[in-house]
Amino acid sequence: MQFIDELNESQRAAVSYNDGPLLVIAGAGSGKTRVLTYKIAYLLTQGIPAGHILALTFTNKAAREMKQRITRLVGEDVARYLWMGTFHSICARILRAEAEHVGFTKDFTIYDAADQKSLVKKIVKDLQLDDKIYKSGMVLARISSAKANFIDAEAYARNEAYAKIDRLERLYKMASVYAEYNRRLRAANAMDFDDLLMYTVLLLNNNPEVRARYQQRFWHVLVDEYQDTNHTQYLIVKLLAEPQNHVCVVGDDAQSIYSFRGATIENILTFQNGYTGAKLFKLERNYRSTQNIVNAANSLIHKNKGQIYKQVYSEKEVGERLHLTGYSTDREESSSVARQILGLHRLNKRDYEQIAILYRTNAQSRNLEEEMRKLGIPYRIYGGMSFYQRKEIKDAIAYFRLAANGSDDEALERIVNVPKRGIGATTMARVHEAALREGVPMLRVMQSPEVYAAEIAAATQRKLQAFAEKISLFAEQMQQLDAFEFAQLVLNQSGVMADAAMDTTAEGVDRKGNLEELLSGIRQYVEDRKQQGEETSITDFVHEVSLLTDQDENPDDSVSRITMMTVHSAKGLEFPVVFIVGLEENLFPSPFCQSEQEMEEERRLLYVAITRAEQECYLTYASQRWKNGQVNFSNPSRFLKDIDRQYIQQLSAPSAEPSPWRMSAVSNQQSAISYQPSVISNQPTVATRNLKATTGLKPKAEQQTIVSNWNKGDRIDHKVFGKGTVVRVYRENENDKIEIEFDEKGTKTLLLAYAKLQRI
DNA sequence: TGTCTCATTTTTTTT
DNA sequence: AAATGAGACA
Numbered sequence: 001m002q003f004i005d006e007l008n009e010s011q012r013a014a015v016s017y018n019d020g021p022l023l024v025i026a027g028a029g030s031g032k033t034r035v036l037t038y039k040i041a042y043l044l045t046q047g048i049p050a051g052h053i054l055a056l057t058f059t060n061k062a063a064r065e066m067k068q069r070i071t072r073l074v075g076e077d078v079a080r081y082l083w084m085g086t087f088h089s090i091c092a093r094i095l096r097a098e099a100e101h102v103g104f105t106k107d108f109t110i111y112d113a114a115d116q117k118s119l120v121k122k123i124v125k126d127l128q129l130d131d132k133i134y135k136s137g138m139v140l141a142r143i144s145s146a147k148a149n150f151i152d153a154e155a156y157a158r159n160e161a162y163a164k165i166d167r168l169e170r171l172y173k174m175a176s177v178y179a180e181y182n183r184r185l186r187a188a189n190a191m192d193f194d195d196l197l198m199y200t201v202l203l204l205n206n207n208p209e210v211r212a213r214y215q216q217r218f219w220h221v222l223v224d225e226y227q228d229t230n231h232t233q234y235l236i237v238k239l240l241a242e243p244q245n246h247v248c249v250v251g252d253d254a255q256s257i258y259s260f261r262g263a264t265i266e267n268i269l270t271f272q273n274g275y276t277g278a279k280l281f282k283l284e285r286n287y288r289s290t291q292n293i294v295n296a297a298n299s300l301i302h303k304n305k306g307q308i309y310k311q312v313y314s315e316k317e318v319g320e321r322l323h324l325t326g327y328s329t330d331r332e333e334s335s336s337v338a339r340q341i342l343g344l345h346r347l348n349k350r351d352y353e354q355i356a357i358l359y360r361t362n363a364q365s366r367n368l369e370e371e372m373r374k375l376g377i378p379y380r381i382y383g384g385m386s387f388y389q390r391k392e393i394k395d396a397i398a399y400f401r402l403a404a405n406g407s408d409d410e411a412l413e414r415i416v417n418v419p420k421r422g423i424g425a426t427t428m429a430r431v432h433e434a435a436l437r438e439g440v441p442m443l444r445v446m447q448s449p450e451v452y453a454a455e456i457a458a459a460t461q462r463k464l465q466a467f468a469e470k471i472s473l474f475a476e477q478m479q480q481l482d483a484f485e486f487a488q489l490v491l492n493q494s495g496v497m498a499d500a501a502m503d504t505t506a507e508g509v510d511r512k513g514n515l516e517e518l519l520s521g522i523r524q525y526v527e528d529r530k531q532q533g534e535e536t537s538i539t540d541f542v543h544e545v546s547l548l549t550d551q552d553e554n555p556d557d558s559v560s561r562i563t564m565m566t567v568h569s570a571k572g573l574e575f576p577v578v579f580i581v582g583l584e585e586n587l588f589p590s591p592f593c594q595s596e597q598e599m600e601e602e603r604r605l606l607y608v609a610i611t612r613a614e615q616e617c618y619l620t621y622a623s624q625r626w627k628n629g630q631v632n633f634s635n636p637s638r639f640l641k642d643i644d645r646q647y648i649q650q651l652s653a654p655s656a657e658p659s660p661w662r663m664s665a666v667s668n669q670q671s672a673i674s675y676q677p678s679v680i681s682n683q684p685t686v687a688t689r690n691l692k693a694t695t696g697l698k699p700k701a702e703q704q705t706i707v708s709n710w711n712k713g714d715r716i717d718h719k720v721f722g723k724g725t726v727v728r729v730y731r732e733n734e735n736d737k738i739e740i741e742f743d744e745k746g747t748k749t750l751l752l753a754y755a756k757l758q759r760i
Numbered sequence: 761t762g763t764c765t766c767a768t769t770t771t772t773t774t775t
Numbered sequence: 776a777a778a779t780g781a782g783a784c785a
Contacts, residue, residue: 059775088775113774137771193775260773361772366776383774417761424761549775568773590772605773628770628776762785769779 007031007038014281015039018046021241021275023226023268024250027312028297028611029288029574032250036224037066039248040082041073043220050081054218054240056233057086058225060548062572066224083218087233088193089547091200094214095191096543101207102199107405107539109190110546114394115410116140116192123180126436133170134177142171143178147194148230148262150201153179188441189407197232204239214240225572226251226271230262238274245275253308254301257568257605259597269308286312288574289614290319292647296617297610299644304600321649322610323618326636328654330367330582330625337579337620338371341562344577345377352378354576356563358609360588363627364581365564372562382565388545392500392511393518397542399490403474404539407441416446416467419499423467427460443468470494482536484523491515567609578613580606583621584634606639623654 004012011031014024015038026032036055043053057063063085071079083090092110099106111119120136142165146156156162157175166174185191191199204211221241223229226249229237241247249271256265272278286294294314301307327333337357344350357368362383372379387393395418401411417423434453435442445452446464456464470493478486491497500511525544526536534540563575582588589602610617621636640648 086775196775258774261775363772363776420762422761426761547775566773587772592771626776763783764785765781765783767779767781770777 004038004042007034008285010281010283010285011035011038014283015042017279017281018043018246019279021245021247021271021278022249022281023271023278024248024281024283025268025308025310026250026252026283027286027310028252028255028608029286029294029314030283030312031287032252032283033062033066033069033224033572035283036222036248036250037069037073039222040066040070044070044074044078048219050078051083052217052219053222054083054090054220055085055222056090056224056237057084058228058572060086060089062224063089086547087229087236088196091196091236092543092547095196095199095203098203098207098210101210102203103186104189104191104199105405107189109188109401109405109408109411110196110543111185111188111190111192111410112546115190118410118413119184120177120181122432123177123184127173127177127180129173129177134173138169138171139174139177139181142166142174143181144192144194145262146178147198148232150198150232150235152198153182184409187407187439188409189405190410194232197230197236201232201235201239204236211239215242219244220246220248223247223249224251225255227253227256227265227268228258228261228263229267230264231267232262234264234267234274247275247278254304254310254604255571255608255611257571257601257608259601265306282310284310284312286314286611287316289314289611290316292319292321293610293613293615293617296322296643296647297607299647300603300610300639300642301607303642304603306597306600320616321647322643323616323651324640324648325618325620325651326653327620327622328624330364330622333581333620333622334367334371335374337368337581337618338375338377340618341372341377341579342375350577352560352562355579356565356570356573356575356577356612357579357581358565358567358570358612359581360567360590360605361582362566368564368581372564378559378561380561380563382563382569386549387514387517388548390511390514392496392514396487396491396496396515396518397545399474399494399496400487400538400542402443402471403478403486403490404542406443406471406475409435409442412442415494419495421463421467423460423463427456427464430456431464443471447472478538481538482526483538483541484519484526484536486538487519487522491519567605570612571608574612574614576614577616577618578609579618579620580609581620582625583619583637583640584623584625585637586632586634587625587627588637589639603639603642606637619648 004015007015008031011034014022014035024032024035026035040053040055044050055063055066057066067079067082067084070082085093095102095104096106096108099108117136117140120134120139121131124131124134124136124139142162146152146159146162151159151162153175156178162174166172171177185195204214218240221237223237228251237247237249249268251268253265253268256263256268259265272280289297291314294312298312325336327336341352341355344355345352359365359368365381365383369379369381388397395415398411398414401408402415405411413428416428430453431442431445431449434445434449438445438452440452446468449456449461449464474486474490474493477489481489497512497515500508500515502508503511522538522541525541529536529540567580583606588606589599593599593602619640621634621640623634625632625634
């Protein structure tokens with residue numbers, strides 16, 4: 001037990017307390033993960049077998065890292081038997097083993113967001129509801145919220161609180177949509193993310209002998225980031241830990257930022273009610289950040305009303321104050337941040353790896369990305385499109401999914417015509433209708449269309465059968481081949497690979513490259529699993545992949561890069577230098593929070609952001625920002641006033657109102673009409689859109705034309721603008737002027753135009 | 761059936 | 776700015 005010396009007093013107390021449930025309130029940077037890691041190591045040295053310890057984390061990455069740290073303490077041959085993972089992956093593991101108890105087979109598919117959305121759309125259509133009211137996003141949010149609170153479709157129908165909101169939104173049939181949604185998932189032998197949690201609770205609730213088995217398996221249950229658990233997760237922990245209640249949860253109410261996903265801070269606040277005799281430990285010493293950073297963050301968070309009182313403190317150096325800078329535009333903000341990063345790298349010898357830029361919304365990464373590229377700063381963006389979300393990858397995986405689970409209608413619809421097989425929407429609508437009517441999977445209908453859907457033309461029926469046969473052939477092969485061999489076979493015989501290979505455009509080459517990357521990923525997977533002596537089938541691979549997120553992608557190369565991500569995904573991370581950008585009203589805080597509670601959550605979000613910084617923290621805002629293709633004027637975030645001024649150094653405020661670029665469009669020498677003051681920055685940039693209203697251009701000609709970042713003499717791509725159209729962009733009170741003339745070619749594709757930058 | 765054009769919408773965060 | 780959806784047309 002030499003490692004217990006590496007802990008401070010309160011950490012050690014939490015680690016070695018073992019007489020019952022405990023709640024560890026761990027301030028930011030106070031060694032939360034350290035406590036959890038050491039606690040597990042401690043349990044292991046106390047003779048608890050690794051296979052009897054369950055540790056639940058928030059992300060796969062956190063689980064992986066914790067496992068690595070424990071491995072370093074106790075060795076691989078012990079650590080590998082730990083049950084460690086996200087709620088979702090552990091639940092999936094349990095559910096696959098016990099699938100028949102909840103009426104699924106162990107090969108059930110996990111539907112991702114796209115599958116869910118498409119399913120909801122179909123249901124809304126089939127139930128003949130108005131899709132303007134039953135928007136898929138809204139419907140899914142309602143369902144997800146219900147599932148997070150362990151409310152099934154039946155209970156939903158009886159639930160007055162939900163009904164009230166639904167009435168407000170005119171979603172009178174919401175309960176039936178929910179019920180139908182679940183029926184369809186079940187028919188497809190599929191679960192969504194929330195089902196993984198929901199069905200685990202059902203499983204344990206309804207099957208005493210299964211429950212007893214898992215309760216006997218898990219002697220100790222530990223939960224990280226407890227402030228971000230929802231009610232269903234609370235139930236899972238409760239059910240698994242009974243009756244001994246050897247539960248250890250670690251969290252920080254000040255960092256609760258996922259209530260939009262159903263997380264409830266109540267879980268922390270009432271922990272001691274749910275587990276009588278629970279002991280509370282507080283970790284208040286921050287080992288991460290300088291005093292200025294910790295104090296600034298404290299002054300901010302103390303403006304919140306609801307919180308467990310704690311005084312986080314740092315004994316590191318006082319450090320620099322937070323640097324606050326205002327800019328007139330978002331472009332300026334981005335380019336200045338880029339220049340500062342370059343400076344930090346060159347002059348202060350900062351490794352790029354030590355620097356992160358955090359923002360409220362993913363959309364903000366675009367500008368930043370551009371500026372980084374301009375200055376040659378290597379970067380890594382988390383969020384946005386991950387590898388597994390690319391079209392060709394999803395297509396490939398849909399083939400695997402369908403082979404593994406013939407009821408997976410979403411996978412089927414995705415690939416039935418990829419590559420083109422002449423099976424169009426009309427045919428699929430008939431297949432869908434028949435499948436619904438007969439209560440069979442669509443694949444079955446396609447196997448014998450003459451039985452189920454006779455109205456389909458004979459020639460088309462043969463196409464359907466050919467497809468169905470191909471899939472059953474794959475399903476057969478799947479039994480004999482390992483994941484890599486199988487994937488290779490499918491990509492070749494499905495035509496997906498050939499399709500990509502035929503396309504010689506840049507995107508086509510990319511697609512082919514991605515597919516090859518997928519293959520080599522699968523090969524790697526097979527090799528790894530072989531070494532571990534584990535299964536190497538494609539189904540395991542698919543199951544694993546469906547629980548991955550972009551956070552989990554390989555840190556790839558050895559190049560040192562700055563990191564750009566949303567504040568949410570930065571939770572749990574730390575960087576010597578942090579830039580927090582876009583600190584404006586209607587962005588951060590988000591324009592969507594109505595209630596005071598939501599505002600407090602946004603404040604916690606900024607608290608999380610600031611406390612990521614170890615040494616330097618830069619805060620920026622801009623007074624003009626592009627949003628949804630429009631310029632927005634904004635004020636500095638109210639949160640800036642919440643931070644005690646003594647910890648902030650204001651470097652500069654936006655200079656006087658910039659003279660914006662104005663744009664006018666002239667059609668055939670018609671009169672010029674000035675357009676909204678839009679464009680910004682010293683780089684002449686033009687954005688035109690929907691000019692019809694203002695210019696009277698012919699209806700054909702005027703859709704969205706975007707030209708950005710010009711230099712003298714640049715050639716630019718854009719859409720057809722209409723014969724003889726001239727667009728002028730000029731800067732008020734100055735003589736800079738850009739004039740573009742559009743010629744009339746351009747039938748379908750983009751027209752190349754020539755931009756002339758001139759001074760008049 | 762497939763492609764192209766035009767119009768409308770977008771509420772933020774993620775396992 | 777980008778994505779989605781509807782409708783026209785080959």
